[in-house]
Each structure stands twice: as structure tokens, then as C-alpha cells.
Amino acid sequence: xxxxxxxxxxxxxxxxxxxxxxxxxxxxxxxxxxxxxxxxxxxxxxxxxxxxxxxxxxxxxxxxxxxxxxxxxxxxxxxxxxxxxxxxxxxxxxxxxxxxxxxxxxxxxxxxxxxxxxxxxxxxxxxxxxxxxxxxxxxxxxxxxxxxxxxxxxxxxxxxxxxxxxxxxxxxxxxxxxxxxxxxxxxxxxxxxxxxxxxxxxxxxxxxxxxxxxxxxxxxxxxxxxxxxxxxxxxxxxxxxxxxxxxxxxxxxxxxxxx
Ligand SMILES: [Zn+2]
Numbered sequence: 001x002x003x004x005x006x007x008x009x010x011x012x013x014x015x016x017x018x019x020x021x022x023x024x025x026x027x028x029x030x031x032x033x034x035x036x037x038x039x040x041x042x043x044x045x046x047x048x049x050x051x052x053x054x055x056x057x058x059x060x061x062x063x064x065x066x067x068x069x070x071x072x073x074x075x076x077x078x079x080x081x082x083x084x085x086x087x088x089x090x091x092x093x094x095x096x097x098x099x100x101x102x103x104x105x106x107x108x109x110x111x112x113x114x115x116x117x118x119x120x121x122x123x124x125x126x127x128x129x130x131x132x133x134x135x136x137x138x139x140x141x142x143x144x145x146x147x148x149x150x151x152x153x154x155x156x157x158x159x160x161x162x163x164x165x166x167x168x169x170x171x172x173x174x175x176x177x178x179x180x181x182x183x184x185x186x187x188x189x190x191x192x193x194x195x196x197x198x199x200x201x202x203x204x205x206x207x208x209x210x211x212x213x214x215x216x217x218x219x220x221x222x223x224x225x226x227x228x229x230x231x232x233x234x235x236x237x238x239x240x241x242x243x244x245x246x247x248x249x250x251x252x253x254x255x256x257x258x259x
Contacts, residue, residue: 002190003036004197014234019187021238023087024070024078026183031064031134033186038133042126051116051127054158065157067134072157074166083184091174092137093161094154102170106161109153116152121145124152131155136178191235206232210239219246 002017020026039045049063060066070078073090097107116124121144128148132140135155142148153159165171188207195202210218210232218224218233233239 001033001186002194004194017187017190017235018237018240019191019235020083020183021236021241022079023081023083024076025237026083026180027070027078027087027089027136027178028064029183029187030180031136034133034136035064035130038130042129044126044130048123048126048130051119051123052113052152052156053115054113060157063130064134067131067155068157069135072155072162072165073171083182085182086177086179088175089136089178091171091176092132092135092139092155093159093165094151095139096165096171096174097154097161099174101174102161102164102168106164107154108160109150110159112149112153116149121148124148128152136180138178187235195231202231206230208232209236212242215239215242215246219243219250 002013004013016032018025018029020029039048046063052063052066053061065071069089069092070076072093075090078087078089096102100107116127119127124145125142125148128151129140129142131152132155140151143151154161156162192202192207210230214224214230215233218228218230233243
């Protein structure tokens with residue numbers, strides 16, 4: 001469910017929550033919801049992720065990207081599929097490490113970020129749990145301090161194995177199947193609720209994708225945006241991508257014909 005935060009500008013919510021266009025989007029939206037629920041259950045805020053900050057500059061400071069099951073392997077298979085309620089994900093990296101896939105040298109344990117090393121065991125257990133949720137790892141069991149630190153280190157895109165595994169397919173036979181809710185239906189219901197709460201309920205037509213003609217009309221004439229008041233493009237990833245493309249075409253045409 002979308003967690004609306006009144007302290008964050010409304011427009012920023014649409015960068016995070018969208019009606020998915022592909023199965024990769026659906027998995028991404030599912031991970032956001034799972035992480036948000038887990039953080040509530042564990043009574044932690046985003047500050048817990050500061051424990052993962054490395055001194056030498058990580059590839060990202062965003063936890064969802066740091067522990068991304070698709071990003072770790074640069075897997076694009078799901079980007080070519082429509083949203084569904086099951087998905088074939090790459091393996092959890094720590095599982096590959098246990099099996100010794102790629103050889104033991106691939107799975108060295110890099111130095112633990114200073115803040116994480118100094119944290120208490122309970123906090124480390126929570127970070128490991130959130131890492132597992134981000135990887136959709138349903139087999140994860142919280143271990144002792146050392147096991148949790150190892151799990152966090154191996155399953156971070158900062159681990160050197162990520163760079164190697166992006167260039168090879170040796171992990172492909174270890175793909176796993178996960179189940180997820182119908183994220184298209186979940187997000188549509190979320191947006192209906194969100195706009196109703198805000199006192200500007202969506203109309204039924206605003207839940208349907210726009211035709212190409214309608215998109216062109218909005219891209220080329222600002223009056224269509226204002227008078228039609230169709231907010232669908234704002235929260236539908238598929239229509240937003242098409243609109244962005246059309247806007248770029250319109251903009252490039254204008255620069256070519258400037259007086
Ligand atoms: Zn749409």
C-alpha cells in the first residue's frame with residue numbers, strides 16, 4: 001500500500017509509486033511495499049540504512065538499489081515481460097556463495113562499513129532482515145552477528161562478485177520462482193484511495209490507459225492536460241514512458257523550427 005507522507009512534496013510520490021508496466025516494475029513495486037511493512041514491523045526508519053554507508057563511496061546510497069535482486073546481476077529478463085503474480089528471479093547471491101558457484105575466491109568478505117561494525121547485534125539483525133526482504137529471500141533466517149554481517153556483505157551490489165556475475169551467465173541455472181500480489185490491481189486501488197483521501201477522487205476513465213491519439217493530444221496541446229484533467233499519465237509507468245517519448249519528439253520539432 002502507498003504510504004503517503006505529508007512532509008514529502010506530493011509530486012515525489014509518483015517517482016516511487018507507479019502502476020507497473022513490466023514484470024520488473026511489478027517486482028520493484030512489490031519490494032517497496034514489503035520493505036515499508038517490514039520497517040514498520042521492526043520499528044526502524046530510513047536512518048538504519050546509514051549503517052551501510054562506506055567511506056570509499058558505494059555505487060549507490062539507496063538501499064533498494066544496493067540490495068536489488070535484478071541489479072546485482074544486471075538481469076533484464078523481466079523488463080520484457082508483462083506484470084504477473086509470479087516471477088523468475090536471479091538467485092540470492094549468498095546462496096551462490098554457499099554453493100561455491102564461480103569458485104571460493106569470488107566470494108571474499110570485504111571490510112564491513114565502519115558504522116555497521118560498531119552497531120549492536122540487534123540493529124545488524126534488522127539490516128540483514130531488510131536485505132533478505134529486498135532480495136525476496138523467503139528462506140532467510142536471522143543468524144548470529146557474524147552470519148548476519150556475512151549475509152549483508154555478500155548480498156550488496158558493492159560486493160565484487162556483482163561486477164563479475166553481470167558479465168557471465170553461470171548463475172542462470174539457479175534462478176528461483178517467487179509469488180507476488182497483482183501489483184497493477186494493488187497500485188490502482190492505492191491511487192483510488194490516495195486521491196479520494198485528498199478530496200479529489202479519480203474518475204473511472206482515469207484508471208484506463210490512454211490511446212495513442214489521446215497521448216498525442218496531451219503532448220501537443222497543454223489545453224488537453226488542463227481541460228481533460230486526466231491524471232492517469234502521472235501514475236501509469238507505461239503511459240508516462242510513451243508520453244515522455246512524445247514530449248521529446250515535440251520538443252525536438254520545436255527546436256528545429258524556431259523562428
Ligand atoms: Zn496507462
